[in-house]
Amino acid sequence: MTSQELAARLTSIGQSSVLRFWQELDEAGQRRLIEQITALDLDQIPGLVAKYVTGKYTPPIPSRFDPATPLPHDPQTPEQRKLYEDARKRGRELVRNGQVAALMVAGGQGTRLGHDGPKGEYPVTPIRKKPLFQVFAEQLLGHSRHYGRTIPWYIMTSEANDAATRAFFKKHDYFGYDPSAIFFFQQGMMPAFSFDGKMLLAEKDSLALSPGGNGDCYRSMVRSGALEDMKKRGIKHLSFFFVDNPLVHCIDEQFLGLHDLTGSDISSKAIPKASPEERVGVFAMADGKLQVVEYSDMPRELAAQTNPDGSLRYSSASIGIHAFRVDLVERIGSGEFKLPWHRAEKKVPCIDEQGSRVKPQQPNAVKLEMFMFDVLPLSHNPLVYMTQRGEEFSPVKNAEGNDSPATSRRDQIRRAARWLEACGVEIPRTGEGEVDAVIEISSKFAANLEQLMARKHELPRIQRGATVYIE
Ligand code: UTP
Numbered sequence: 001m002t003s004q005e006l007a008a009r010l011t012s013i014g015q016s017s018v019l020r021f022w023q024e025l026d027e028a029g030q031r032r033l034i035e036q037i038t039a040l041d042l043d044q045i046p047g048l049v050a051k052y053v054t055g056k057y058t059p060p061i062p063s064r065f066d067p068a069t070p071l072p073h074d075p076q077t078p079e080q081r082k083l084y085e086d087a088r089k090r091g092r093e094l095v096r097n098g099q100v101a102a103l104m105v106a107g108g109q110g111t112r113l114g115h116d117g118p119k120g121e122y123p124v125t126p127i128r129k130k131p132l133f134q135v136f137a138e139q140l141l142g143h144s145r146h147y148g149r150t151i152p153w154y155i156m157t158s159e160a161n162d163a164a165t166r167a168f169f170k171k172h173d174y175f176g177y178d179p180s181a182i183f184f185f186q187q188g189m190m191p192a193f194s195f196d197g198k199m200l201l202a203e204k205d206s207l208a209l210s211p212g213g214n215g216d217c218y219r220s221m222v223r224s225g226a227l228e229d230m231k232k233r234g235i236k237h238l239s240f241f242f243v244d245n246p247l248v249h250c251i252d253e254q255f256l257g258l259h260d261l262t263g264s265d266i267s268s269k270a271i272p273k274a275s276p277e278e279r280v281g282v283f284a285m286a287d288g289k290l291q292v293v294e295y296s297d298m299p300r301e302l303a304a305q306t307n308p309d310g311s312l313r314y315s316s317a318s319i320g321i322h323a324f325r326v327d328l329v330e331r332i333g334s335g336e337f338k339l340p341w342h343r344a345e346k347k348v349p350c351i352d353e354q355g356s357r358v359k360p361q362q363p364n365a366v367k368l369e370m371f372m373f374d375v376l377p378l379s380h381n382p383l384v385y386m387t388q389r390g391e392e393f394s395p396v397k398n399a400e401g402n403d404s405p406a407t408s409r410r411d412q413i414r415r416a417a418r419w420l421e422a423c424g425v426e427i428p429r430t431g432e433g434e435v436d437a438v439i440e441i442s443s444k445f446a447a448n449l450e451q452l453m454a455r456k457h458e459l460p461r462i463q464r465g466a467t468v469y470i471e
Pocket residue numbers: 105106107108109110111112113119156187210211212213214241242243244320397
């Protein structure tokens with residue numbers, strides 16, 4: 001596109017102001033700006049601005065919810081016992097037949113953690129300080145060895161961290177994973193808009209861009225060729241997880257089997273919500289459709305409602321762990337379904353009309369994001385499965401406090417200790433019941449309790465106060 005064509009195109013969508021400093025830019029700067037602008041879906045900008053930015057649209061909150069009814073962690077009836085058993089068999093078969101791939105979304109900016117670089121580089125394990133990327137790589141390696149075939153691994157990055165992510169994997173020799181089984185793909189970037197609907201500039205030659213939310217994964221899989229690659233490899237289901245939860249079971253045969261056997265388009269793991277105030281979305285039914293109701297949208301009285309046994313009525317918290325069908329990706333990614341955008345007012349550093357840098361103290365911009373769980377109401381037969389917090393969820397979101405490296409490290413040690421106890425190993429504990437040792441189990445040794453059980457005879461004794469790495 002020539003600069004004249006670009007200017008005409010931007011004028012036609014009411015965004016010519018991004019070329020305000022064009023004459024001042026050198027050739028590289030002009031090229032950069034053209035590249036950024038042409039990578040956007042320009043046709044959709046006027047509609048998005050009218051609806052979400054100036055129109056301030058937010059999806060309506062249903063007037064009535066009902067709690068979702070997840071499948072329980074442990075089967076409760078003979079029928080369920082049979083279903084779970086069949087599911088484990090089915091899940092194993094799916095992985096063994098190469099019909100399952102892992103999908104990790106890692107396109108976010110991790111602003112709360114404040115690490116300068118992709119979040120997956122962050123060291124998280126208690127002893128070896130393995131980065132998140134390595135934790136998942138070793139887990140997937142553990143499963144791949146177990147099944148005698150490498151599980152394909154799709155990794156979504158964004159322009160902000162793609163090069164750094166690839167370089168990190170390369171530098172670490174892909175943590176022993178077969179690089180031909182890893183498929184990196186980039187999600188789209190979205191411009192930040194001023195409140196009157198103009199795209200903001202971060203620099204004179206650069207838009208203020210940020211990744212468009214994890215819900216962008218569907219169309220990004222289509223656009224990048226990841227979907228094509230999945231189809232070529234005969235993959236039927238994706239095991240989906242966030243980059244920030246080292247406790248996640250990247251491959252859970254029972255969950256995958258339940259998902260497949262029940263004909264669910266997309267299945268979700270949930271954990272019991274800790275308290276009415278916990279800031280997590282919950283699974284709920286509205287108009288007969290499953291959805292995640294965000295913490296901020298949940299009326300307080302509803303959040304606090306309890307069952308006769310005292311448990312929370314809306315208790316299934318969403319934790320970003322799913323399984324979904326590849327053909328669902330095709331349906332959404334190709335535009336058959338459209339996911340809504342969510343608007344958020346944010347403080348976005350930018351260049352003002354005079355070309356001066358602005359570091360706002362108050363929100364000055366609208367950012368738009370898509371959430372992957374918004375596909376739930378559009379999907380067929382979505383399943384929710386209740387799992388245990390300590391077994392599967394302890395993310396690294398914040399630098400300190402809840403969901404921080406410190407709480408995640410503690411929870412990794414606690415889980416390792418529980419697994420060892422289940423294998424008959426005695427665990428030294430403090431008077432308060434906390435594990436009195438630092439323990440780390442390499443996923444290459446055992447990626448789950450079942451694999452650990454199979455190696456019971458190789459497990460060491462754990463001395464009080466010891467640091468024990470099991471590999
Ligand atoms: P979060 O919502 O926790 O966001 O992402 P974040 O970007 O990691 O962190 P903050 O909010 O800036 O502190 C949950 C998961 O979704 C991915 C993240 O990489 C993480 O795995 N994600 C988020 C994307 O892949 N793309 C996005 O645009 C946003």
